[in-house]
Amino acid sequence: MRKSEQEVQERLEVEPELPEDECLVSGADRERVGRGRALLLDDEAYFELAETFRALADGTRAKIVYSLLHQELCTCDLAAITGSSESSVSQHLRVLRQLRLVRSRRSGKMVFYSLDDAHIRILLSVCLSHIRDAGRQHEGMDKVLELFAEAS
Numbered sequence: 001m002r003k004s005e006q007e008v009q010e011r012l013e014v015e016p017e018l019p020e021d022e023c024l025v026s027g028a029d030r031e032r033v034g035r036g037r038a039l040l041l042d043d044e045a046y047f048e049l050a051e052t053f054r055a056l057a058d059g060t061r062a063k064i065v066y067s068l069l070h071q072e073l074c075t076c077d078l079a080a081i082t083g084s085s086e087s088s089v090s091q092h093l094r095v096l097r098q099l100r101l102v103r104s105r106r107s108g109k110m111v112f113y114s115l116d117d118a119h120i121r122i123l124l125s126v127c128l129s130h131i132r133d134a135g136r137q138h139e140g141m142d143k144v145l146e147l148f149a150e151a152s
Contacts, residue, residue: 072114
């Protein structure tokens, strides 16, 4: 989703300029504001980003995703791990599947869940690194960057 320099430059050329004598916010730099606007993604991208973080903002869903970081699990396993009912876990899994955070695999009558792809693993690793390293140097970022490189 990151825009190339050329795309940003093209958008800057097409975007209407801010009026010369008008400042949106006191002290705002017209060039930086114009460049910042040109770098913005479409609204749908921000909606999807917010939905992903909203899904992970629920404690039970965060536990489910974290548990799946380590191994493939079925609904009853996840219910036992999280201390929730299977019905509740199923509802959480439905949300996570819709957002492509988890995927399912059927084996006979059992359905097993795992993280959808390496991007989710990286997202969790970066978030957990941020939480654990609050106020300290980011030790272990090499591992996170290595995971990112593998996913790309």
